[in-house]
Amino acid sequence: xxxxxxxxxxxxxxxxxxxxxxxxxxxEIPTFxxxxxxxxxxxxxxxxxxxxxxxxxxxHGIKGGQWSGRIDSVLGLQANWQxxxxxxxxxxxxxxxxxxxxxxxxxxxAFAKWEPDARVALRAGRIGSDFMMLADSRLVGYSYLPVxxxxxxxxxxxxxxxxxxxxxxxxxxxxxxxxxxxxxxxxSEKTSIKSGIWDTSGSPVRGLVLDYxxxxxxxxxxxxxxxxxxxxxxxxxxxxxxxxxxxSAIAAADQLKLADKTTRYHALGVLYDAGPVQVQGxxxxxxxxxxxxxxxxxxxxxxxxxxxxxxPYVGVSxxxxxxxxxxxxxxxxLFAELxxxxxxxxxxxxxxxxxxxxxxxxxxxxxxxIKLQWDAxxxxxxxxxxxxxxxxxxxxxxxxxxxxxxxxF
Amino acid sequence: MALRKLFCFLCLMxxxxxxxxDLVVVVNPKSGIERLSQEEVINIYLGRYRRLVxxxxxxxxxxxxxxxxxxxxxxxxxxxxxxxxNAYWARLIxxxxxxxxxxxxxxxxALHYVAAHPGALAYVERSQADMRVRVVYDLGx
Numbered sequence: 001x002x003x004x005x006x007x008x009x010x011x012x013x014x015x016x017x018x019x020x021x022x023x024x025x026x027x028e029i030p031t032f033x034x035x036x037x038x039x040x041x042x043x044x045x046x047x048x049x050x051x052x053x054x055x056x057x058x059x060h061g062i063k064g065g066q067w068s069g070r071i072d073s074v075l076g077l078q079a080n081w082q083x084x085x086x087x088x089x090x091x092x093x094x095x096x097x098x099x100x101x102x103x104x105x106x107x108x109x110a111f112a113k114w115e116p117d118a119r120v121a122l123r124a125g126r127i128g129s130d131f132m133m134l135a136d137s138r139l140v141g142y143s144y145l146p147v148x149x150x151x152x153x154x155x156x157x158x159x160x161x162x163x164x165x166x167x168x169x170x171x172x173x174x175x176x177x178x179x180x181x182x183x184x185x186x187x188s189e190k191t192s193i194k195s196g197i198w199d200t201s202g203s204p205v206r207g208l209v210l211d212y213x214x215x216x217x218x219x220x221x222x223x224x225x226x227x228x229x230x231x232x233x234x235x236x237x238x239x240x241x242x243x244x245x246x247x248s249a250i251a252a253a254d255q256l257k258l259a260d261k262t263t264r265y266h267a268l269g270v271l272y273d274a275g276p277v278q279v280q281g282x283x284x285x286x287x288x289x290x291x292x293x294x295x296x297x298x299x300x301x302x303x304x305x306x307x308x309x310x311x312p313y314v315g316v317s318x319x320x321x322x323x324x325x326x327x328x329x330x331x332x333x334l335f336a337e338l339x340x341x342x343x344x345x346x347x348x349x350x351x352x353x354x355x356x357x358x359x360x361x362x363x364x365x366x367x368x369x370i371k372l373q374w375d376a377x378x379x380x381x382x383x384x385x386x387x388x389x390x391x392x393x394x395x396x397x398x399x400x401x402x403x404x405x406x407x408x409f
Numbered sequence: 410m411a412l413r414k415l416f417c418f419l420c421l422m423x424x425x426x427x428x429x430x431d432l433v434v435v436v437n438p439k440s441g442i443e444r445l446s447q448e449e450v451i452n453i454y455l456g457r458y459r460r461l462v463x464x465x466x467x468x469x470x471x472x473x474x475x476x477x478x479x480x481x482x483x484x485x486x487x488x489x490x491x492x493x494x495n496a497y498w499a500r501l502i503x504x505x506x507x508x509x510x511x512x513x514x515x516x517x518x519a520l521h522y523v524a525a526h527p528g529a530l531a532y533v534e535r536s537q538a539d540m541r542v543r544v545v546y547d548l549g550x
Contacts, residue, residue, distance in 0.1 A: 035502060035503075037499065037503055076503070078502070078503055080502075082508075088508075092503070117460065117466065118458060118459040118460035118466055118467070119458075119460060134500050135500035135501065135503070135506075136506065137500070137503050140499055140500055140503045142495075142496055142499045143496050143497075143499040143500030143503065144496075144500065170457070170458055172458065175448065176448075177452060177457055177458050179457075213457055214448075215448065274487075274488060275487075275488025275489070276488070306490070306493075309490070309492065363490065363492035363493070363496075365492070366475055366491045366492045366495045367495060369492070369496070408495070408499045408503075
């Protein structure tokens with residue numbers, strides 16, 4: 001019933017959204033503005049052996065050929081108050097499918113920005129994590145070309161925001177601009193994992209973003225690290241390993257600890273955006289001190305060409321983890337069950353897939369876009385990390401079809 | 410094919426009067442700016458770097474709504490449609506990164522703002538650029 005209502009509402013919503021003019025403001029500096037964004041979308045994933053999700057924060061995905069509005073639908077409201085020409089206060093509330101299966105609104109941003117001049121910007125408060133090349137938010141569907149940022153690339157980057165500060169410096173260099181940003185703070189989010197909810201809040205994060213913009217080109221280098229504050233719950237395996245009293249088994253349990261372990265992220269990106277052409281690509285590596293996660297490499301390439309108001313696009317993305325073996329050192333068959341328990345934890349961390357994307361974005365009017373997208377996920381049977389609840393028959397392959405209406409108001 | 414050629418011809422005929430009009434970027438004569446490059450105009454209008462070489466903070470003025478002058482300006486400057494420009498601002502506004510240009514109701518109100526603010530810029534037809542402002546960039550239509 002819900003799905004049917006959603007399907008009938010899509011065109012209606014599109015029509016209503018177009019009736020509102022975007023960003024109508026007086027001709028002097030606005031002191032206060034209230035804006036919003038949203039996506040109403042349905043998607044279906046063909047495989048019934050695993051659930052396809054947008055990112056790690058989602059507790060469930062979609063599967064079995066059932067249409068669902070679960071993974072992409074989102075609504076956000078943002079208030080900006082320009083207190084003085086140099087100081088701006090920004091707050092953003094978003095309702096999306098959360099780690100606890102609710103859509104309770106959450107505070108995405110709440111920060112003060114001070115721009116003493118055009119070259120320097122300092123922000124403090126709750127700030128967006130700057131992983132995407134084009135924006136700090138990955139939830140404003142209207143602002144980017146595909147239905148969703150690549151799940152292979154951005155899926156494991158489940159932090160949407162952190163509490164802290166960032167400082168940006170923009171300077172002309174050669175024919176372009178060099179923008180550098182340093183950020184530091186602590187995360188304030190929870191995420192869903194197989195054994196329940198993992199509280200990642202209070203984990204210190206810091207990083208550096210360098211962008212060079214010249215003409216239609218943007219080049220990016222990005223490094224970030226997070227030192228986790230809380231362990232994941234791997235009970236009873238880790239408890240049983242410790243109870244054996246065998247040093248190698250205790251060491252294996254220690255290797256699965258996340259608290260006080262650092263994960264590092266490095267990325268390179270390039271964007272070409274000129275007239276009707278948009279091409280972008282990024283590469284990343286994620287390395288972990290903990291062995292609860294595998295190290296991985298991912299990348300994506302997306303290219304679109306605008307024909308009138310329609311922009312067809314093609315993309316490819318990949319995500320591959322590198323297994324670091326971890327053994328208990330306990331003999332089989334006496335400890336077969338425990339050894340198998342550890343192997344299961346390690347196997348759940350494997351990512352090995354490529355996704356081919358084909359889609360089109362139709363700019364219905366200047367504040368609403370309709371997108372249709374087909375994703376072909378082609379992975380190995382061992383690729384269980386990118387999906388949720390992989391069954392024994394999961395073969396690493398599924399086809400996802402998505403239809404969304406993105407709007408801003 | 411013949412129909413397509415005829416359509417293109419008709420489009421050109423209709424667009425001919427528009428092409429004859431010259432679109433320019435103007436500033437306040439007190440800005441200390443004589444010329445701006447295309448890259449500088451892009452950086453100012455797209456919020457990448459809003460500082461004039463004279464050291465004054467640049468304040469770009471945009472026209473309200475989806476009008477013909479605005480459509481031509483962004484098409485000439487960056488080859489983008491207004492929907493694409495709005496998508497661009499959506500991603501920056503909802504990141505709190507930077508502000509879109511101030512909006513003026515019409516060209517006269519934009520010129521009035523430029524005349525009153527040393528760092529302000531606006532785009533107008535060349536014929537509309539009067540004594541109050543200085544032409545610093547020609548979009549070359």
